[in-house]
Amino acid sequence: MCYFDHQLWPCGWWKWGSFRGQCPKEYRTGETCGLKLIYNTYLEPQVCKHCEQIYKKQRRVAKMAEDVKRWRCEGNRRATVEKTEREMMELNLQINQLWTEHEIRRHAINY
Incomplete structure (x- = not known):
């Protein structure tokens, strides 16, 4: 359950962005647990x-x-x-x- 930015286009296309925060389940520095949660969603104005x-x-x-x-x-x-x-x-x-x-x-x- 690590946190990532999320980009979203008007058509529904999306992609994961930058890593933002580590969850308490992962104790190793720089590693992620594999589960992604959205930290912020950035709405893109143009088409994908x-x-x-x-x-x-x-x-x-x-x-x-x-x-x-x-x-x-x-x-x-x-x-x-x-x-x-x-x-x-x-x-x-x-x-x-x-x-x-x-x-x-x-x-x-x-x-």
């Missing part, structure tokens, strides 16, 4: 790095979708459209994976 990665990928997918729509109207870029659609599918898979990791971390007690 994980969400920023997700937002960047979503903006890229939106731009690609716009390009594909425009290219289809032009009519002579079939290979480019196919390549871009494959990239969009890969990016959507990456976005889903990042959201899954985000939700797992958000609900984790001991991460």
Whole structure:
């Protein structure tokens, strides 16, 4: 039951911060007992790095979708459209994976 700072972002993402205090169960100097309690919670105003990665990928997918729509109207870029659609599918898979990791971390007690 040693005490640590705690950082919390608006999306629910969190991480442990600096060590702040030792509990009476641990008698060795500089060692922790392994149980973490929150000493202070610091609320971060900006989005977490994980969400920023997700937002960047979503903006890229939106731009690609716009390009594909425009290219289809032009009519002579079939290979480019196919390549871009494959990239969009890969990016959507990456976005889903990042959201899954985000939700797992958000609900984790001991991460």
